[in-house]
Amino acid sequence: MPALVLGCLVAGCHSHAQQDRPAKTNAVRTEMRNVMYHFTDNVTVHILELHGALVPVTQEGLPIFDDSRSFNLAITFAEITMSTDSLANVLNQYVFAAPDAPLKDLAVTAEGIALKVKGKLHSKGDISFETVGTIAATPEGQIRIHAEKVRAAHLPVKGVMDLLGLKIADLINTKKVRGVRSQENDLILDPQQILPPPHIEGRITAVRIQGNQIVQVYGNKPKSDPTPAFSGNYMAYRGAQLRFGKLTMSDTDMILIDMDPKDPFDFYLDHYRDQLVAGYTKMTPEFGLRVFMRDFHKLHRAPSTRR
Secondary structure, X not given: OHHHHHHHHHHOOOOHHHHOOOHHHXXXXXXXXXXXXXXXXXXXXXXXXXXXXXEEOOOOOOOEOOEOOOEEEEEEEEEEEEEHHHHHHHHHHHHOOOOOOOEEEEEEEEEOOEEEEEEEEHHHOXXXXXXXXXXXXXXXXXXXXXXXXEEEOOEEOHHHHHHHOOOXXXXXXXXXXXXXXEEOOEEEEOHHHHOOOOOEEOOEEEEEEEOOEEEEEEEOOOOOOOOOOOOOOEEEEEOOOEEEOOXXXXXXXXXXXXXOOOOOEEEEHHHHHHHHHOOEEEEOOOOOEEEEEXXXXXXXXXXXXXX
């Protein structure tokens, strides 16, 4: 930790008055490989590869590790997987959490290349429902779940709906739901809105189901692979300013490195300090920081609560 403090002082910790620059100038470039990224205790995504930037949400601001709402993660290219359990947790605890939400008690599972969603139609007296559908990327870069089969109260109703000219959109009113909208027989998910902060900015170009994972590709892979910032599992940050704890690093040059590269780098932004304290830091000759962190799930003590 002393090396971290010294590194930030030498690299340029300075006053807030020097931060009045446009948000694009303040964006910190980032690159990640093989990272299990925790948004919450039970919402995690596996970042296989990512290129993008931490973009402050205000023009005068800068990305702050201690405030996940201070920046968005703007993606130029990424391949990210999310388990069906994590998607269910997002839908239950974040998207449809309001008391008057149209859907409740959702469970999501994979059936081959199809996605099964079960739950209750809260807006229809908590009738149980089940739908099986295919997934695809929309032209707008969102995720479309197209219902092929629909059951309500354990009875098949898709044929009856077709006969009566009814669509999924007639059963589920999503006008007040953030990040989800019903469109004929489809549910459209917007990853930029359904995930907790830091929010993602990016366009999904492909999506598929692999096992119990939903594989999402953002943007287009660069024609020539850039040289990785590090050989193992890591999160690299370059340029502009980045604040963590009481310290602000100028012209950021910091790589968070997995101490145990045999499995993915398990990282939880809300508890990064616990991982930081459990590891160690080195300084490069150019005053960059190389922070070796222990995986979050391998910490031997209860993580502290952020204040």
